[in-house]
Amino acid sequence: METLVFQKPSRIKKDCKVTFCPGCDHGVAIRIIAELLDELGIADKTIVVSSIGCSVFLNDYYDLDIVEAPHGRALAVATGVKRAKPDKFVFTYQGDGDFASIGLGESMHALSRGEKVTAICINNTNYGMTGGQMAPTTILGQKTTTTINGRDAEVQGYPIKICEMAAVCDGAAFVARCSLDSSKEIENTKKMIKRAFESQINGLGASVVEILSICPTNWRLSPQESHERVRRELYPVYPLGIYKDKANK
Amino acid sequence: MGRVVIDSEKCKGCLLCVEVCPRNVLKKSETYNSKGIYPVYAENKNNCIGCALCAKRCPDMAITEVYR
Amino acid sequence: MIKTGEKVLLKGNHALAKAALNAGCKCYFGYPITPQNEIGEYLSVEMPKMGRSFLQAESEVAAINMLLGAAATGTRAMTSSSSLAIALMQEGISYIAADNIPAVVISVMRAGPALGYIFPSQGDYFQTVKGGGNGDYKTLTLAPSTVQEMIDYTYKAFHLAHKYRTIVFLLADGMLGQMMEPAVLYDYPYEDIDNSDWALDGAKGRPGRWIGSIHRTETALEQKTLALFEKYDKIKQNEIEYETMFADDAELLITAFGSVARIAKAAVKRAREAGMKVGLFRPISLWPFPTQELNECAKGKKVVLDIEMNMGQMVEDVKIAVNGESKVEFFGRPAGYYFTPEEIYTQIEKTMEGLK
Numbered sequence A: 001m002e003t004l005v006f007q008k009p010s011r012i013k014k015d016c017k018v019t020f021c022p023g024c025d026h027g028v029a030i031r032i033i034a035e036l037l038d039e040l041g042i043a044d045k046t047i048v049v050s051s052i053g054c055s056v057f058l059n060d061y062y063d064l065d066i067v068e069a070p071h072g073r074a075l076a077v078a079t080g081v082k083r084a085k086p087d088k089f090v091f092t093y094q095g096d097g098d099f100a101s102i103g104l105g106e107s108m109h110a111l112s113r114g115e116k117v118t119a120i121c122i123n124n125t126n127y128g129m130t131g132g133q134m135a136p137t138t139i140l141g142q143k144t145t146t147t148i149n150g151r152d153a154e155v156q157g158y159p160i161k162i163c164e165m166a167a168v169c170d171g172a173a174f175v176a177r178c179s180l181d182s183s184k185e186i187e188n189t190k191k192m193i194k195r196a197f198e199s200q201i202n203g204l205g206a207s208v209v210e211i212l213s214i215c216p217t218n219w220r221l222s223p224q225e226s227h228e229r230v231r232r233e234l235y236p237v238y239p240l241g242i243y244k245d246k247a248n249k
Numbered sequence B: 001m002g003r004v005v006i007d008s009e010k011c012k013g014c015l016l017c018v019e020v021c022p023r024n025v026l027k028k029s030e031t032y033n034s035k036g037i038y039p040v041y042a043e044n045k046n047n048c049i050g051c052a053l054c055a056k057r058c059p060d061m062a063i064t065e066v067y068r
Numbered sequence C: 001m002i003k004t005g006e007k008v009l010l011k012g013n014h015a016l017a018k019a020a021l022n023a024g025c026k027c028y029f030g031y032p033i034t035p036q037n038e039i040g041e042y043l044s045v046e047m048p049k050m051g052r053s054f055l056q057a058e059s060e061v062a063a064i065n066m067l068l069g070a071a072a073t074g075t076r077a078m079t080s081s082s083s084l085a086i087a088l089m090q091e092g093i094s095y096i097a098a099d100n101i102p103a104v105v106i107s108v109m110r111a112g113p114a115l116g117y118i119f120p121s122q123g124d125y126f127q128t129v130k131g132g133g134n135g136d137y138k139t140l141t142l143a144p145s146t147v148q149e150m151i152d153y154t155y156k157a158f159h160l161a162h163k164y165r166t167i168v169f170l171l172a173d174g175m176l177g178q179m180m181e182p183a184v185l186y187d188y189p190y191e192d193i194d195n196s197d198w199a200l201d202g203a204k205g206r207p208g209r210w211i212g213s214i215h216r217t218e219t220a221l222e223q224k225t226l227a228l229f230e231k232y233d234k235i236k237q238n239e240i241e242y243e244t245m246f247a248d249d250a251e252l253l254i255t256a257f258g259s260v261a262r263i264a265k266a267a268v269k270r271a272r273e274a275g276m277k278v279g280l281f282r283p284i285s286l287w288p289f290p291t292q293e294l295n296e297c298a299k300g301k302k303v304v305l306d307i308e309m310n311m312g313q314m315v316e317d318v319k320i321a322v323n324g325e326s327k328v329e330f331f332g333r334p335a336g337y338y339f340t341p342e343e344i345y346t347q348i349e350k351t352m353e354g355l356k
Helices: A026-040 A054-060 A074-084 A096-102 A104-113 A162-167 A183-201 A223-237 B016-020 B053-057 C012-022 C037-049 C060-072 C083-088 C090-099 C125-130 C147-164 C174-178 C218-238 C258-273 C291-298 C314-322 C341-355
Strands: A004-007 A046-050 A065-068 A089-095 A118-123 A172-179 A206-212 A241-245 B003-006 B026-028 B040-042 B063-067 C007-011 C027-030 C053-056 C077-081 C103-111 C117-120 C140-142 C167-173 C180-184 C242-245 C252-255 C278-283 C285-287 C303-308 C327-332
Touching: A026 A054, A026 A089, A026 A118, A026 A183, A046 A054, A046 A074, A054 A065, A054 A089, A065 C060, A065 C090, A074 A089, A074 A096, A074 A104, A074 A118, A074 C027, A074 C053, A074 C060, A089 A096, A089 A183, A096 A104, A096 A118, A096 A162, A104 A118, A104 A162, A104 A206, A104 C060, A118 A183, A162 A172, A162 A206, A162 A241, A172 A183, A172 A223, A183 A206, A183 A241, A183 B053, A206 A223, A223 B016, B003 B040, B016 B026, B016 B053, B053 B063, C007 C012, C012 C037, C012 C103, C012 C147, C012 C167, C012 C174, C027 C037, C027 C060, C037 C053, C060 C077, C060 C083, C060 C090, C060 C103, C077 C083, C083 C090, C083 C103, C083 C125, C090 C167, C090 C218, C103 C147, C103 C174, C117 C174, C125 C167, C125 C285, C125 C314, C140 C147, C147 C167, C147 C180, C147 C218, C167 C174, C167 C258, C174 C258, C242 C258, C242 C291, C252 C258, C252 C291, C252 C314, C252 C341, C258 C278, C258 C303, C258 C341, C278 C291, C291 C314, C303 C314, C303 C341, C314 C327, C327 C341
Parallel strands: A046 A065, A046 A089, A089 A118, A118 A206, A172 A206, C027 C053, C027 C077, C077 C103, C103 C167, C140 C167, C252 C278, C252 C303, C303 C327
Antiparallel strands: A004 B063, A172 A241, B003 B063, B026 B040, C007 C180, C103 C117, C140 C285, C242 C278
């Protein structure tokens, strides 16, 4: 007698076609979030805020209530949703450009206010949808279509560190950085998102999970090489771990 | 003994699942799907232990079900 | 506490804020800017007492997007701001319009361009009526001219926003916001509008809903915009509002909106007393503009004199409406001073003189 040990989460659309580039980590992040909504039993009261960039297409995947935020404004929109409907579960799904470049003001203020929302930030160190330009998180030396000789601190300045910045906001309850570069890290990312969701459910404040992700197309690397790059080049600049956790002071 | 269900039309051939499979079950197909992609299929079916590592790695939700 | 129906002395901004509460506004998001600060200050005290949400945003950009979020849940919500700060909201306004969600934006105009100063102005007719955001969309715009109308049209703004699931502007100016005069506060006169078939409240026992503006096929995008304009056609059919005074037999027809229309009324009355055949046409809904109505009214007039506290903005719509039925002249001055009735009266005399 066979037992079903894995199936698609209930809120992933039955006929959904994942349209991200081959190997892109977005699909994994989207799936584990949906698994958690099932496991925590909160899908019925969830309102998702999508953003601009590759993350704009959430409605292709999720059978959930979703509102699209203008570029960078996801946490402002999420604030409006949560203030209007405090009993709903609200999370944003954004890229690093959205969260930490054009939307840095909205992000920091929502975290400082301690809005009871969760931000999922997919950090792939470049602007994926527009063709791989420099992002706020592009690391020094990284080649992008607008830093063809590599990011130079003298010219483009230094990368922004999302979790380190988020952790200093008094209203932030849970801040963690994780990665999707291996099966083990996928499991860990799911745990981190779960704890972020729980901090919202328990009314502790705002939560952020920054997920280091690959962009094979724009990095000009295979998915396997891309995951290797995450470990080799991104881990030293963006160390994984929990940066803040009000539930376990 | 396990079993994986692969939707070969959804597979984009990134082969990340092949890399994570501990039992060498999965292999790139010799024939392409309607998108022109060589999808993954379960070649060594009998080796599968139903650990679902492949399904959890798959970014395209192309491994739709895993049985044990 | 003001009793319903009691006539009391009210400041324009306070009257508007009280009306918003009566209209059931559950969420307010805004950022300070003169000359509309009394709205936020008043609501910051009153809304928490009523279990409603007042939030001072970190910027106007954030405020309009918070409004977008609340609007997506079908909640009655608003923001208030002024001129240069409304400029910062244009992106969000375009999204709200495209999303077919109900939101009220109060614009208490001040003098521009840019920082200008806090003097009253009508320099943002274009900004509001023509829109500063991208793409094909319209913003329903109501222009009050008295403190009483700040109440009346705040109610109407909430009603129309939810009736049509659209963004509605209340376009006032610093004079209306800051002045005090007697007004009657009464109960919100409109019925609640059911939003259970579209609002986001968690997809329980129904498929998920998506509120957004991206469409990846030419057909879908075109259909979306065509549907938006079908809605705008309905608004045009039903919601045009204007007022006339001594218009029927007038040789000179003044067009003016908002506080200038009110000043013009005094000048028109005086001109009538002096035997001059002068009338007034005051658009109240600036979009939809009473194009056909003004065209009819302008027939047989010797001149239409458009008066605005700017260098000529609504006059473009007036010319389109009059469409050759009469000559159109413009009298305006840049923001800073507001017109006195005498100044308008003198201009009436001058224009009548020119007709001889």
